[in-house]
Amino acid sequence: MADVYTNPEKHVVLSNNVKLPILGLGTSHDGGYSHEAVVWALRECGYRHIDTAKRYGCETYIAQAVKASGIPREDIFLTTKCWPADYGADTTRKAFIGSCQRLDTEYLDMYLLHWPEVPSGSGDKRQMLRDTWRALEVLLDEERVRVIGVSNFLEQHLDDIIEDCSITPHLNQCEFHPFNNPKHLRQYCKDRSIQFEGYSPLAKGRGLRGPQVVSVARQLGRTPAQVLIRWSLQNNVPCVPKSTKPERVKENSQVFDFVLRKEDMTSLDNMKQTVTCVNRATIQDKIDNPLPDGYKLNLSKVTVEP
Numbered sequence: 001m002a003d004v005y006t007n008p009e010k011h012v013v014l015s016n017n018v019k020l021p022i023l024g025l026g027t028s029h030d031g032g033y034s035h036e037a038v039v040w041a042l043r044e045c046g047y048r049h050i051d052t053a054k055r056y057g058c059e060t061y062i063a064q065a066v067k068a069s070g071i072p073r074e075d076i077f078l079t080t081k082c083w084p085a086d087y088g089a090d091t092t093r094k095a096f097i098g099s100c101q102r103l104d105t106e107y108l109d110m111y112l113l114h115w116p117e118v119p120s121g122s123g124d125k126r127q128m129l130r131d132t133w134r135a136l137e138v139l140l141d142e143e144r145v146r147v148i149g150v151s152n153f154l155e156q157h158l159d160d161i162i163e164d165c166s167i168t169p170h171l172n173q174c175e176f177h178p179f180n181n182p183k184h185l186r187q188y189c190k191d192r193s194i195q196f197e198g199y200s201p202l203a204k205g206r207g208l209r210g211p212q213v214v215s216v217a218r219q220l221g222r223t224p225a226q227v228l229i230r231w232s233l234q235n236n237v238p239c240v241p242k243s244t245k246p247e248r249v250k251e252n253s254q255v256f257d258f259v260l261r262k263e264d265m266t267s268l269d270n271m272k273q274t275v276t277c278v279n280r281a282t283i284q285d286k287i288d289n290p291l292p293d294g295y296k297l298n299l300s301k302v303t304v305e306p
């Protein structure tokens with residue numbers, strides 16, 4: 001079994017006892033997709049957790065990268081997400097099956113509801129989320145998926161799910177970096193045994209220039225990206241940095257051989273909250289007026305080795 005599942009520093013244990021590698025690889029379509037980087041991450045850098053989504057349009061490519069890496073499927077923690085246009089009892093199930101087919105897998109490690117929004121005109125929003133979550137509960141019961149969770153859910157959305165359904169989400173994935181640190185939501189999740197997971201840990205690259213981040217990096221002889229990732233991990237928040245460049249994928253994985261000092265953590269924990277990478281206000285429009293999945297991928301640049 002890979003080191004990430006045996007070394008307690010390299011995974012978190014979810015409320016249903018499943019181990020989630022604390023460092024994963026992001027694969028959002030923003031900035032493109034690199035087959036080389038994903039294969040390198042798996043083969044040479046020890047990543048065993050991949051975060052993707054139907055929306056990113058690269059599930060098929062990830063299946064090819066997993067195959068090319070030679071890493072056994074059961075060693076890899078594979079997450080994908082259900083886009084709100086697919087919400088609803090039957091459509092969610094179909095979306096799940098479609099993702100499994102594209103990812104060439106019999107089961108998923110984690111399936112997340114991508115956003116708490118639902119398509120306009122779909123009637124009672126709460127009922128729609130209830131039916132959708134119920135579909136995930138059934139998939140869990142059938143052992144088609146090991147972990148079910150949500151993404152971008154705020155306290156009120158989680159309140160509704162918890163009240164309406166039988167299984168509390170195992171995890172909630174949200175934006176998380178020192179410039180956007182939702183402390184109240186994290187505490188809410190902790191109190192209910194919902195693992196909080198972070199996305200955009202580098203604030204899409206914008207966090208790398210933060211003067212405090214740069215200063216800590218200089219003092220420790222590390223890079224700003226490593227400081228930001230290490231800060232997530234020391235907060236016990238799994239994170240999924242993305243890079244299309246193999247050397248950066250490697251750099252981002254070298255975060256288990258140093259620690260941030262108490263004073264570094266305190267200063268980064270208390271930064272001004274100045275960056276929002278993903279604008280919640282634009283999501284409804286993206287759901288209602290959909291562009292194709294992976295519309296930011298620039299497919300002419302996606303090269304997949306034979």
Ligand SMILES: NC(=O)c1ccc[n+]([C@@H]2O[C@H](COP(=O)([O-])OP(=O)(O)OC[C@H]3O[C@@H](n4cnc5c(N)ncnc54)[C@H](OP(=O)(O)O)[C@@H]3O)[C@@H](O)[C@H]2O)c1
Nearest residue numbers: 026027028199200201202203204205225241242243244248
């Ligand atoms: N659930 C959701 O709604 C949601 C939303 C957003 C993201 N996510 C997930 O979270 C993942 C990560 O977030 P993200 O992709 O938005 O942003 P991110 O990981 O915070 O940052 C990625 C950006 O940083 C650059 N970068 C990466 N490593 C670097 C390094 N060591 N030095 C300098 N620059 C570096 C990358 O450019 P290069 O490629 O040129 O290296 C890219 O522009 C996504 O890929 C996705 O899987 C989920």
